[in-house]
Amino acid sequence: MYSIGLMSGTSMDGIDAALIETDGTPMMLQSIAHFSLSYDASFALLLKATEYAIKQAKGNLRNANASYHESLSQYLQNTLCLTGTKLTQTIIQLYDYLKIAYKTTPIQIEDVVKHSTHQHALAVNALLEKTGLSATQIRVIGYHGQAMFHQPHEKISIILGNGQSLANQLTIPVINDFRSQDIATGGQGAPFAPIYHQALAIRDKKIPLAVVNCGGIANITLINGEQNSDLIGFDTGPGNGLVDSLIRQRTAGTAFMDKDGHYGKKGVVHPEVLQALYAKSIFKNNQNYFSLPPPKSLDYGDLRLIPEVQALSLEDAARTLEAFTADSIIKSVLALNIPPPRHWVLAGGGWQNPVILEEMTTRLKSYLDKKITINTADEVGWSSTAMEAELFAYLAVRSLHKLPISFPNTTGVRAPSCGGTYFPPQQ
Numbered sequence: 001m002y003s004i005g006l007m008s009g010t011s012m013d014g015i016d017a018a019l020i021e022t023d024g025t026p027m028m029l030q031s032i033a034h035f036s037l038s039y040d041a042s043f044a045l046l047l048k049a050t051e052y053a054i055k056q057a058k059g060n061l062r063n064a065n066a067s068y069h070e071s072l073s074q075y076l077q078n079t080l081c082l083t084g085t086k087l088t089q090t091i092i093q094l095y096d097y098l099k100i101a102y103k104t105t106p107i108q109i110e111d112v113v114k115h116s117t118h119q120h121a122l123a124v125n126a127l128l129e130k131t132g133l134s135a136t137q138i139r140v141i142g143y144h145g146q147a148m149f150h151q152p153h154e155k156i157s158i159i160l161g162n163g164q165s166l167a168n169q170l171t172i173p174v175i176n177d178f179r180s181q182d183i184a185t186g187g188q189g190a191p192f193a194p195i196y197h198q199a200l201a202i203r204d205k206k207i208p209l210a211v212v213n214c215g216g217i218a219n220i221t222l223i224n225g226e227q228n229s230d231l232i233g234f235d236t237g238p239g240n241g242l243v244d245s246l247i248r249q250r251t252a253g254t255a256f257m258d259k260d261g262h263y264g265k266k267g268v269v270h271p272e273v274l275q276a277l278y279a280k281s282i283f284k285n286n287q288n289y290f291s292l293p294p295p296k297s298l299d300y301g302d303l304r305l306i307p308e309v310q311a312l313s314l315e316d317a318a319r320t321l322e323a324f325t326a327d328s329i330i331k332s333v334l335a336l337n338i339p340p341p342r343h344w345v346l347a348g349g350g351w352q353n354p355v356i357l358e359e360m361t362t363r364l365k366s367y368l369d370k371k372i373t374i375n376t377a378d379e380v381g382w383s384s385t386a387m388e389a390e391l392f393a394y395l396a397v398r399s400l401h402k403l404p405i406s407f408p409n410t411t412g413v414r415a416p417s418c419g420g421t422y423f424p425p426q427q
């Protein structure tokens with residue numbers, strides 16, 4: 001059957017929509033097409049501010065909503081250092097973007113959800129147009145939604161998006177809310193990619209294999225066989241999240257990534273700052289994330305730009321953070337004390353930063369032996385950009401068939417677990 005997956009990841013740069021044909025197993029799994037919708041700068045800023053508001057309210061949506069306008073202003077002041085007229089102008093511009101009357105109507109999180117859901121509908125329509133398919137030919141849409149706050153030890157994972165509204169707008173059944181059931185039964189609620197990475201590896205006879213997704217956060221799948229129990233998966237640490245925050249901050253929000261490694265290329269790694277990043281940048285439930293064994297998962301808000309990074313030039317700070325991404329991915333595998341994989345496949349937008357890619361290949365070859373192979377997903381015939389969207393298309397079909405999507409060694413869930421909530425279109 002045809003299934004469309006929609007992913008709007010932690011870097012909040014846009015939506016990936018992917019069409020696959022599958023029965024939810026590696027036996028029938030075919031990537032067909034992909035469409036990326038980039039957010040306007042205003043909407044990307046609104047999403048970041050919403051994330052900030054929800055974090056300030058510790059995941060309590062009602063409280064976050066009550067103080068949303070204030071949080072928006074605080075976010076712009078604290079994170080982008082905007083003040084005075086520039087601050088007011090930016091706030092008015094964000095209200096205007098959502099067509100809300102600045103003077104009379106306080107902005108609500110629901111306004112952002114509504115716009116986000118509609119953007120996802122636009123992404124699906126663009127994909128349908130590109131493929132020449134009609135809505136009636138699509139059996140289901142797997143809709144991840146926009147992750148905002150993920151603290152599974154408190155059983156909270158807030159992912160915004162209105163599944164029913166999306167189903168109605170597109171007249172296609174939608175499945176969303178993939179992570180709740182896993183968290184309710186003892187899991188981290190992430191990562192879910194392992195079952196899809198394994199399906200690709202089985203189909204293309206690539207086992208054993210490591211697949212690393214690098215987005216805002218980085219996660220790894222180690223695949224040692226064809227059984228569910230042959231999978232290990234966890235979030236390793238930052239993908240591009242820290243370097244994105246650095247750039248956003250130092251450019252007062254005018255840029256939000258180190259495009260093509262522009263800054264990092266001109267910088268050098270400061271080893272003492274790299275050490276400080278391991279010691280201080282990520283704490284989960286008051287514990288240093290890097291000392292925790294898997295299963296484990298991260299929230300974007302867990303990533304902290306430490307003062308030692310702030311003291312560096314932009315070029316050196318970017319380079320050191322880019323090295324940290326690569327180094328922490330590799331060290332997290334070495335810490336498992338199992339024979340490291342020989343074949344590595346790299347997926348996700350993060351590898352489009354050539355400095356991260358170079359740090360990864362150099363460090364992998366120096367930590368492990370020189371015989372390992374490292375390829376981008378595109379090089380092995382998979383799609384680096386579409387992979388996570390394809391994952392949710394695949395999970396939606398597995399959810400329809402009541403097949404498990406998460407496992408004890410990937411999320412820590414007590415037993416293999418299904419998930420997702422089904423929304424048939426309503427008039």
Ligand SMILES: Nc1ncnc2c1ncn2[C@@H]1O[C@H](COP(=O)(O)OP(=O)(O)OP(=O)(O)O)[C@@H](O)[C@H]1O
Pocket residue numbers: 007008009010011012013213214215216217218239240241244256257258259260261348349350351352353354388
């Ligand atoms: N040309 C480029 N140069 C540098 N970095 C890039 C480039 N293209 C993409 N990126 C990085 O990739 C990130 C987006 O990757 P991706 O879309 O895979 O992340 P995501 O899906 O939002 O995050 P996650 O996987 O954590 O949910 C951007 O935030 C940016 O840092």
Ligand SMILES: CC(=O)N[C@H]1[C@@H]2OC[C@@H](O2)[C@@H](O)[C@@H]1O[C@H](C)C(=O)O
Pocket residue numbers: 009010147150157189190191192193194213215216217218219235297298388391
């Ligand atoms: C809570 C959440 O949305 N987590 C994301 C995030 O982005 C990367 C990493 O952290 C991964 O654990 C997960 O997404 C992918 C799609 C996953 O579930 O595999």
